[in-house]
Amino acid sequence: MSIVTQIDYLRYSDMLAFIGNSLLKPMTQTQSVGLDPLFWKSLPDFGEDGIGEAISLCESTVERIGKERGKGAVEAVSVEYTRLFVGPPSPAAPPWETMYRGSTNVGFGEATFEMRNYLHDLGLELSNENRQYEDHMGIELLYLSELCRRVGEGDGYEEQARSFVVKHPLSWIDAFLDRIEGISPQGYFSCLVRLEKALLLAC
Template identity: 25%
Template sequence: MGIDRKDLVDSARSRSDIYGLLSTVFRREPSQDLIKRMRSDSLLGTFTGLGVELGERFYNDRESEVVEELAIEYARLFIGPGQHISAHESIFNEADGEMGGLWGVKTVEVKKFIQATGLEYGKNFTGLPDHISVELEFMQKLTEWEADKWLQEDRESAEQCQLVQHKFLEQHLLCWVNSFCDAVLDQAEIPFYRVMAELTKQYMEFERQSIATDTAA
């Protein structure tokens, strides 16, 4: 018995939503709009289903206070000026047996991979292609495409899109994101980023198992 087309569309859209949320969380200091969105009933239900607990203060403190606290924590964790976590694949993923630096071999590989799909960076983008938020956003776009292809009953294109996702996960995200998240878990001082790092790890494991299941099918 085949999987219902609606289920395939819904699954791809759900994955896209999760990738989009995680990308936004790690892209920059949280905005007030993001805090409102994360406090919404729809995401609260999603978080509850995933076993995510952001803590009473996240939901009960004034939004402006939450934004300020998280902005300070984001800067301390990912920007500096002191010791901080570089959220780039080239820092965590080995290339030719050696750890790289910014604009390393992995950065170039990710840049070429993304461009090969026809996606382009925004005109105002000044970051590096292998930042975690960029890689997660790339997966968000791929899963959006997949959902659209299932909706159009274009099975061949949808399955091709899945193969591209699998390849990018296996060659990039799954190779380094756990190490990045472990660094966040070790250095975060307030619950929010620890919880987001743990959620990201859990979701990467879900994706890893999904690939194994698809390969075995």
Template identity: 25%
Template sequence: MKNEQNDGIAIVLANRYYLYGLLQHIFGNEPSPPLLEVVTSDHTRQSLQLWLNEEECELSDYLSLLSEVRVGLANDRDKLLEELNSEYTYLFIGPNALPAPPWESVYLNEERTIFQESTLRVRRAYLEYQFLPSNYPHEADDHLAMELDFMVHLSKLAQGLFEDQNYKAVKTILINQKKFLDEHLLVWIKSFTKEIQNSKTHFFYPQMATLTEKILFKDNDTLQEILGVM
């Protein structure tokens, strides 16, 4: 591949790794000052601007939200953390029924139960890379944060192998990432986003779910483009 093309792909691979890590932390960890510092950082803003088309994705809305969170951190950190923790608990922990369960299997069977055949398919995808999710075994394998964590893992592998100029191995990983998107994340992320938007809370996580959906679909298109030139 040409050097200019290599440089472009390297930037994309690095940005994919960063964004997947960001999303994994947002949905896999309760709000904390260190997490919010990363979420509202200039690096995050730049990554989103690089990844998303402002006109198509209403990028300014997300950047405004990040600015609002940053101001909240500066003005009254305790109040902001209390609000975000309350929202996170309501949406993802309970004790009441979750308005938008963060497990793939819930959206693929009429009983809306977890630990279904789809869960096992996710686990088999993990095992191909000897991947053990950070929250295992406290959550089912198909929790959104775990599936994002898997994409983080593969994105890091792809980035390292690309730096080593092992393009054949990179291509295999990217093919498998696209397959995981097509067969798992993209199958249910729209339903999850719709349900979280219908919840009674609308401050942070519903918008992050919408942002995640847009990033995932953009990544699917990006992978198709990269694979087309490798």
């Protein structure tokens, strides 16, 4: 990884896992820590300006959401999640890589099989209540998080992690972000995915 001497891989892994989990379930089904500005203040920027700017954007966004929505902030972010990633009638920002490869509108394709093999090769088994395809952005981030955790524990995987980032999440994150910002340009998930992009670029 390009900033191997600067990144604390375990904290980097934790940040990827947080974003991945945030993309897999609405906030009503997970912790609401992402709406606490102090949470964002506590995150490291690893000496990367892009990461620091994205964290600051997340902090200011949740402060605004809190002021505008008050006690209804969790529900508002969950409604945004549903509109973007679930529908009805269909997701405004499909969270599966296959949907951004060519002109297909099917959520199961080559990227799904590739991710299934990656998970298997790492000894991971997908278990999720929503029965998501393996090429879901959240699952790709959880896979990368595990690679980085193993890097942090001295088990290698640096080259595998770098190659995966380029071939998978980084290859479609711009199109994914465009879809999100077309619907909710100043929303919670816009800033969250902007942070994801900054983290991937630093990998």
